[in-house]
Amino acid sequence: MTVATSEPRRDAIVSVRDLQVRFQTSDRRATVKAVDGVNFDVRRGETFGIIGESGSGKTTIGRALVFLLKPSAGAILHDGIDPLALSRGQFQHHRRDYQIIFQDPNAALNPRMTILASVLEPLELARIGDRAARERQAREALERVGLPQEFGERYPHQLSGGQKQRVVIARALTLKPKLIVCDEVVAALDMSIRGDVLNLFADLQRDLGLTYVFITHDLAVVSHISERVAVMYLGQFVELGPTEEVAERPLHPYTIALLSAEPRPLPSSMRQESRIVLQGEVPSPIDPPSGCRFRTRCPHAQPLCAERVPEWRELEPDHWVACHFADRPNFSSHESAGEMP
């Protein structure tokens, strides 16, 4: 096996080993391998980004990390503990520390509950303190996310999208989690509001020592907020490394194509011409290509790529990649990704 399946690091708050999540199609005739053999550690206090296009399995990983989905195979350890080995009561208590925030705050908030009631609910379910203490904590959480006192009495429809997302963040904070999985949390927000909410996430991390797993399709967002980033394609990680390394010296041809596809607000004088437009579309996760899954769209594919699954290897310190040819010179970064502005 590869080195990735070794013992979890000391500072790992989450350790994922050979994670697989499979779904039956509705006619039960086929199996979708949404996540198919993923290994990584999330380190305490960091922001771990996962990027990928729709259908890559990034949301499935996010849901599995907080056990909203049960892994079909493999293990997810929280702080060295396997939550599935806990008793029901212990498990319920345990999962308070691992929260998730979704993309659409409209779907996450009950339109008939006031903001304060929504934020209070987790505290009530967890039976923390008395009524007055709970209300104090909920109001503190609202204040922490930058919402004025009087918002507690309002209803979701009276708030803007950015304000609603702040409420959802406040609600996740009430139980003082260690880790928050953020699944496309700014995707539904306008550009200018997006910046404010990302700033809020950074402030909360600094003040509360939170760990984030930030799942997004937006390269700019992930590279702004994360220390390390993983790139997903068709149920697997193709690359994982420090954000700066991945953004400036990508090793996998898919990462290179993804970076070059991102439209950038640059004037023509600063634009390089070597943009790679991938042909075709992502194959079906029901019947993924043999060998390397990216080979059907890879501009560098060789016969070997169809025969052998590329090994997940640490090509540079802390920088992992799954590609047979990633270490060949004249292959990648310089010809395409170019310099970042």
Place this chain on the structure above:
Amino acid sequence: MGAGPPAQRKAEGARDDARPLLSVRGLGVRFKTAQGIWQATRRIDFDVAPGERIGIVGESGCGKTITGLSILRLLPGNFAGLDGRILFDGTDLASCSARQMRAIRGKRIAMIFQEPMSALDPVFTVGHQIAETLRVHSDVSYEEARAKTLEMLRRVGIASPERRIDDYPHQLSGGMRQRVMIAASLICGPELLIADEPTTALDVTVQAQILELLRDISETSKTALMLITHDLGVVAETCTRMITMYAGEVIEDATVDEALVRPLHPYTSGLLRSLPHLSPRHGRLPSIPGRCRRLPRCRPAAASAPAARTQ
């Protein structure tokens, strides 16, 4: 600021000697709401030269979609009135008859939208829907329409069009549906294509394919493109001129290069600075103050303004 004249710059692309294809002057649109009449856009002036690609940018609610829809007179039911002129090749679309409008809409000016699934009818094949535009506007036989549809599908990059022409929308991926929409919009050879957030619902690698297609088609068939988007990167990749809208008005009109290098209006520079950068910086992102600060006349609405920002 506020009531002063909007900051404008004459774009180099729009030469004065060439007659513009589209010339919008003093356009304003009003809607009926429960609170009374709402002026959604006001005093909008811009030109589109034949074959030119312009981007209209701004946040949700700034009026960019309404501007696109008013050119084709596709405004929603609570529409209350329109001021100004929309001159398209000499015809004022703001005042022409419904019959004249129908002859232009789909034939000389076409439009595509963000969500191809809601623009396509699920119970007809894509071939039928593409050919429909052609049959409405010209007297063609079934065979001719089908042959043209096949050619159009091939042109927008759909692999094995003979097989795809009889598919239903649900059998296609998001990127292919948007290609079908582009095929349907281009089949009559329009002089102007209005694309409202055509790639927002698509993944970034598919977005790159569609933008390349739009640019390519505009260049080869000299179709002018009016690209409405919130994404400055998309405009920079596709267009030569950029019109920035804010709170219902045009606040900057410049070439893309000028607008990106030296944004004239503080809002444009704010929009640029608020973008998370691709290279990791971990700094704070500057925020943009709400709309009411720029428009003192909106102040009475300040309390409800944040809610109005996102639709």
